[in-house]
Amino acid sequence: MLPKISVITPSFNQGSFIEQTISSVLKQDYPNLEYIVIDGGSTDETVSVIKRYSSRIAYWVSESDRGQTHAINKGLSRATGDIIAYINSDDYYLPGALEKVARYWVEHPDCDLVHGQCEIVDHVGALVRLQQGDIRSLEQCLDLWGVWWGGRNFVQPEVFWTRRMTEKIGPFREDLHWVMDYDYWARIFAVGGRAGFIDDRLAAFRLHPLQKSTQPERTANELLSVVRPYLFSKSTPIGRKEQIRLRAEWMYHAEFLPRVRESIACNEPPARRRAKLAGYALSHPSVLLAGPFRTRLTASVKPLFSNTVLGGKL
Known part of the structure; x- marks a missing residue:
């Protein structure tokens, strides 16, 4: 009786990478998977790749949208799993990731967010380094200087969360372009969410020239804008x-x-x-x-x- 896991992949013109992403989800052979692919109307080979796997995808669409975060929220509105995650169309899961997450949750049902180790790889998938986050509270999450930028940050594809958290805090913020994932993790901690860690590799985050995370100054400015309300509010629970x-x-x-x-x-x-x-x-x-x-x-x-x-x- 493993929990149902909903995985969402937002995509747009990532035809050179998306097949590995889709394959990494489906080859998990997880028995209770709901896979959702939301494409923003790609003009490359993305749609033809999705169609090859359509019989094993619970829902997919290719249409114009308002960007990555909007695509994630469209998938989130259709997700029915007990556990939810999203993985971008240039990243991929490592073998056995979903079952490891599911079994951890069976043993720790009070956890609301769980993460593991993440491989940082180059454009061809060669390992650059291994990242292991270490955040257990809102205080630590808001500490950009000593924690997040100090090497203890989460890497998005290795993070999973519960449906009960989405029902409590709602969708991702579409006004954020760079750090909507960080904002979501902070909001989970802000309402008392508990984090758990799996001491194993779950996913790979790909580095390549066209990805958004290659613009550190814009990312840093948006992070500073997200943490400001927490740091200047008397009601912040830290x-x-x-x-x-x-x-x-x-x-x-x-x-x-x-x-x-x-x-x-x-x-x-x-x-x-x-x-x-x-x-x-x-x-x-x-x-x-x-x-x-x-x-x-x-x-x-x-x-x-x-x-x-x-x-x-x-």
Whole structure:
């Protein structure tokens, strides 16, 4: 009596990769699978590939949509599984992944999100590195600096979640283009979702030049926009001390550093730049709690102090 698993694949013009994706899902030979493919009206060989497997796909469509997130939500609205996941049309599952997830949930029915290890591969499938996430709480999920960007992040294709969570938090945010998956995991933790880890390889995430994740600056900016409401709300269910620390990190990276870059780009004199940045720090004293800010401040003040001593003025 293994639980029903719904897998959604959003696709658009990934004809060179999608057959491996589809095959990796179907070759799981999982007995209680609902596979849904939502194509955005591809003009390459994608549709012909989907048609070859159509008899084993619960539902598929190829029509214009509003992008990847809209495609995922279209599939989500049709998913009836106890466990849900989506895998993009350039990634793939490793053998036995679905059964490992199902058996873990049978043994841990209180888990709402489960993940494993993920292989990061190049465009031909050669292993680049192995990623193992380590996030168990909303506090850790919101810590972009020490956790998410510190190598403890989830990689999307190795994450599965329960239908009860989707019923509680709703669909993915279609206004997000880069980090709708991160936002979803944060929302699961925000409503008390529990995470579980499978110490095994479940999926492969492919690196290639055309994928969206090759644009780190846009991804980082969208991540900062997602975490902001959590860090500045009194109702966020995390410790007050941790919230203040993370808020300081956000202020440093989302507001202070852009001011530094803008000043440099405008060729402002160093003295004027320091005065403006000091003004920001005085009006936003919380930024002083950010470790990088203190490091930067120490590095800028130390030479001045040394020069004063050497010049015999102190």
